[in-house]
Every structure is written in structure tokens, then in C-alpha cells.
Amino acid sequence: MTDEFSDYSLPSTAYTTFDAESLKQVIIQRLRDEGSFTDQVYEGSNMSAFIDVIAYSYHILMYYLNRTSAESIFSESTIYENINRIVKLLNYSPIGYQTSTLSFDANSTDELPPGPYTIPRYTYVRSNDITYSFVKDASFTKNTQLNEPLPIVGKQHLLFEGEWTEHRPMLAFGEEFEIHQIIPSSTDSNIDHFNIHVYVLDSQTGKYYEYTEVPSVYVAGPEDRVFEKRLNETRSYEIKFGNGVTGARLQPGDQIQTYYLKSTNDKTVVGPDFLNDLKLAMYSTPTFSKIRQDTQPENIKYINFDEIQSVYLTNDRRAEASQPAETVEDIKEKAPLFFTSRDRLVTTNDYQTYMQRNFGNVIKDTIVVQNLDFVDGHLKYLSEDIGLSYPNLESRVMHNHLPFASTTTYNNIYIYAVPSTEEIMSTTSASRFLSEAQKKAMITSIESNKMISHEPVMMDPVYMLAGPCVSVPGETQSPELVNNTNIKVVKTLRSSRDTDALKQEVVETIYTYFTTVKLGQLVNIRELVDNILNIQGVDTINTCRTDIDMETEGLSLAVWNPVYQTDFTITSQNIELPYYKYVTFNDISNLFNKIEIIETTANSNNYTVTAQPGSTTTVPNTTNIDTTGTTNTSY
């Protein structure tokens, strides 16, 4: 085959370099060769105007052709519909919206007689149009005639924001790998990705069976009542059933009944005590009553409408925020990792990806380490740096190990997670730690994918605080120094910026920096200082003591463990934290009051600065930074 078109003196690949201008030249050359017209070369000619329009039209068409071609490539795709279809080849199912979750404690009154009970799935509480629902049956046993806490319910279950909705019944055709689509009743609501339940009314027996969700029907047995779920390119959920060889095949006339958790408001994050005084209500529809009756295990006694009035819930933590559906960028990042791990949790990276993908609505950040790293890192920190004789008996380590770990630790996989409700202002709040129910849900979810020898343990990070601090040599280093240290911001000469506005911007810069930190992150003080110096009107920044006459150039920070204060470091250099440490800024609500704004007036050698109330201070210019990373100031 020749390399050229038969009638054109162009290589067959010339189209790859075509744009409007080159097309125009090709057409002009072509017309010149052909000879009928001559005026194509004059910009004023009619022919030139036609050529322009044709060349430009082809240019636009080729642009879209290129875009379309690029969209079929994984790394180039920018449209959700396309990337969704592409990753289908990798058997990757994009994650949809995840609703807000709420940890709670359950209690019963003395009106509930002793005995075993089960709160049926889909039971809910509602207040001001905000609904939180159970997603599975919650069993407990009441042992006494008295008021009694029901810790097992709170430890093993979470409430999910949204109400359960019954989808219209769908009739099966009996095809192999039959696929049905869930179309929500209203388009402005979000379906929680992990809460879609499927029941099938068998046309032969007239009885409902619950179908279990599996990652792929291809790994199921011929009789297994399973389904596969996928958020498709139109952002609807598809339910796929088996073919009778891998996964049970639906029979013609079977009736598919799905229930999904419909989030009413994607911004709903309720605070502590939301559940107090709210009554539990049982979900009930004629179809669901039949389903519950058909699928009820023999050893389960569902609590009735009267008895459930004696059960009440409380919450002392606020809810975790909801998580939006995966974007194109998220899918591009996670699909290859998912493909590499083949839906199995083998390496620490697999665990990390799995956690971020499946619990994005609960955790803000996570790091997973193996036992050796734990011993060399966190355990060593507790025993050697902090000086604990029995680090394993340290409260948070105990708290994390006891419910989950086995007696040996060789195969432990330590999953450090920062809850998304972690509050930068709180140092001791329970919201800084995942609740037991959340940890239980994570471990349970991991169980089906992890290696059989792995023993995952949910760990709480070591929360560190940071604050401006400077000390003189020989001074006892303690958080007290932070209380006596301010940040002094010197305004640029003749800057007209309002002092309070400047202060506020400095506070926001520091706040923003510390809200984006991650576990084991480099605390980049230089970057933070640069960010502050980039604020309009800021000339220099110093750290100064309020109780003594001492000041140092730049930002000097103390980073310390508020529980074990022997771990206390002052530095003006960058600090790389180990994987188990998570740093927040100390008392950021008071930071505004710890910033002094200084007006500058020009002077010969030093510059004289005037403090806001009118006092005059001279900034020493003899600060030296030595190579060890500490800051010394001469006086």
C-alpha cells in the first residue's frame, strides 16, 4: 500500500498535523494545482472567504475528533461517562455518594422486660426532616428489670443519615446475567452507595429471599443468591444477577424488590445530643412486612412497636460528614490501585486505598503499617521517647488492641485513621478518635478481603499540638512557654492595610495550613512563613515572648504531645513527623489575640517599630540560625 493518497501529494499521516491554517494552505495549494481559480491566494477574494470557512469547520471537527479519541484513553479521559466505562474493563466500580454516619449509645428503660430482642433493619429516628436509620438488624439482650445500657448495639452499629426507600418492583425476564437499573424516585436526592438491599420474590415458592452483594457474580456458586452492583456512566445503579453457573439465575416472573437509603440532605451533619429525646420508629410497608417475615432467621425475635418505645438512643459525638461520589480524578487515581490489588488486601498500600475508598465519609486521613514498623515507630516512641515501662498498657494502645487483636502481634496490620470530625480546636474531645462502632464496621468490612493471616488493628494517632514558642537557653521547656509567646507581624512601610484585617488573614493562613495536614506530614515552617510573607502588607514575621524581652526572626514553633509533655520540641526549621503523629495548631480560636501587628518606620541600621498601643520597640537584628536547626538570639 502506497504511503500517499492516490490524488494528493500528501503523506497518509498528514492529518495528524492539520490545523485550520495548514488546511487552508493545503486547499490553496490544491486549487493552485487544479488551476480553475487563481484568487484563492488573495485574502480579499470570495474564494479565500470560502476556504477560511471550510478550513475552520474542519479544524473544529478535527478538534472534537481528537477530543473523542483522547476520551477513550484512560489517562486522557475527562468526562465521567467515559472514565466510568473505561474502568469497567478493570472491573472497577466507581464509588457513589456516601451518606453521613452517626455513632450512638443505646439504653433501655425498666419498662422493657428482660429478654433477647432485635431492632429490625431500617428502623429510624427523625427530627426536623433529618432522618437517621439503622441499616441492619441490631440484636441485644436485656438482663434486668431496671434501666439498662445496651452497649452491644452502640458498639456494633452506626446510624446512617437518610431514609430507606422502597423501589418499585421489577419483573425478571429470566435472562443470563440479568441487569436491572435503580431509578430513584426523585433526582435531587442521593442514594448511599453502600446501602442498597435486594430481595427477590420467587415466582415458584411465593417467598422473598435476600440477595447478598458481592464484588463480582463470577466468583459465586450456581445457587448463591447474590448480586453485583455498579454505579454506571449515567450515575444510576445497576443490579446484575448470575447465570445459574456463577450466581443464581433469576426465573421468569420473579419479582425484584430493592430498598435504598436515600439521603435527604447531603450537608446534614448533626451535632452531639441530636438523638436525645427522639423516639425510634420502625420502617413498615406491606411489602417489607412480608419480606421481614420471609427472611426472618429462626432465632431472632424482632422488637415490637410497644417495646421499641422503651429503647432510646443518645449521641455525644457529632455525625461524620457525607462523602461525595468519586470524581473523574478520584477514579483515575484509585482504579489502577484497585486493579493492582485485585480486590485483595495484601500490601499496606492495598489497605490504605481500601480505607480511603470505602470509608471516605468517616476518615480524613489514614496510614497503614505492618508490625515491624509499629514496633520500630509507635511502640519505640512510647517506650523510649516517652519513657513508658509498659507501652502496650498505654490507654489508647490498650483501647485499640483489646477488642480486635489476637495474642500474637506478628501479623498485625496497624491502621491509623483520623476521623473526619477531628476538630482542630479540641485536644481531648472524643471526636478525635474513631468510635468503637466505626472501628468495628471497618474491621468487618476488611475481613472479607484481607489475607487470612493478617490481623488488622485500628489505631488512634498520637495527636500533637503546635504553637508559637521561643525560649532562652536553660529554660524549662513546657507548653507554658507557648502561652507566653506571640507572633509579631511587621507591616510593610506605609502599608495602608487595616490591622485587624491583616491579623485575620494571618490567622486564616495558619488555620488553612494546619487543616490540610496529614498523618506523618512534614510540618513545613518555611512554607508557612512564605505564605504569611506573601500576604499583602506583611514585611517580616517574628516570634516574641510576652513575659521577657526576647524576640527571634521568623516563626519558631513548639510541637508537643499534650498527654506526655516530655515530647516537646522547639524549632524554626521544618519537622518531619513520624507516621503515627498528627499535628494540629494549639488553641487556634485564640490565635487572633496572639498576633501583634507592628507599624514600620524607616531607620538607618535597625528599623524602629511602633507597637499598636503606642509603645516603641527596637527589633534586634542579631538573630543567627545555626546549622543544627535551632534558633539562637543574641541580646
Next chain:
Amino acid sequence: MITNNKFAKSVGVKVKDNSKYRDIAMDLQQDDAPRGTSLHGGTTNHDIKVSYDEGAIMNSLRNIFTTTPGEKVLNPSFGVNLTRWLFEPCNDFTARELAETILAGIETFEPRVSVKTVQVIANKMQNEYIIKLVITIPSLSIIEKTYDAILNQPGFDFLTETTL
């Protein structure tokens, strides 16, 4: 001139062999001369009407004067916006500016002609400009060609032409 190219032979337009400049006519009219009968007979095919020599140059001049810069998709600098002068006070000063614009436009975009004179008369009563353009076309051996044109509210248009 028809080349030996196979494609050109098959679809080439029949043109006057003695013409120097050939452009398609402005309104995409059918040529009066039949091209031949169609494959199945019955109907007669016509080519697109072609403007030759002075006609082709006149197309170009008209396009220069009626195109506003930015309108031509691949050459946004092409054209002189004559109609903008209608929003200026109709006086001799504006007439002079208009004449200079016409002169610059032709010199920039139409290398086949050289301008001898451009005369613009402001008709203040009618708020219009009477334009008299005298050019030479060396390549066609035309020593002097005079165009009368008008610029008024409907826009620019040629009125008459006189060839020496």
C-alpha cells in the same frame, strides 16, 4: 488551465482560458454556459458562476470595504470597518479619515492594484459619503479605472465603474 491531475480533470470548473484572475462570484450563481448533460440525461448541469479579471478584483475590493476586522475566521485583521465612520459627525474631517482608511485598506490587502486617487465627499444633508476611487491594474494593463461608490446608512456599495 487544467492540470493532468486525475481529480482535477474530473471535477474542475470550465473557465475562460484567456483570463488572468478567476474567483467565484459573490452570490454563488449558476454560470449561464451549460457544462454538459448529466449522467442520466435530461437535465443540464451548470458550474458556479466565475468572476474574471476586473470582476475578481472588484470582489476583493468590495470584501475589503464591507468586512469588519474579526469577521474573517482565519484572518481577523482583514477588512476595514467603513461603516464605523457613519457614527462620526458627517464632515470634511471624517471624509478625509475615511479616504485614508480606504487607501490603507487597498494597499494592505489588494496588491494587484495601485491607487491613484481616493476622493470622498461628505454629503451632510443625507449623512452619506460619495466615494470616487481611481486605480490602476498593471497586471491587466488597465491604466485607470474609476469606481463610484456610496457609504450611507445601508452600508457600502459600488455604483458605477469607468475604464480607460
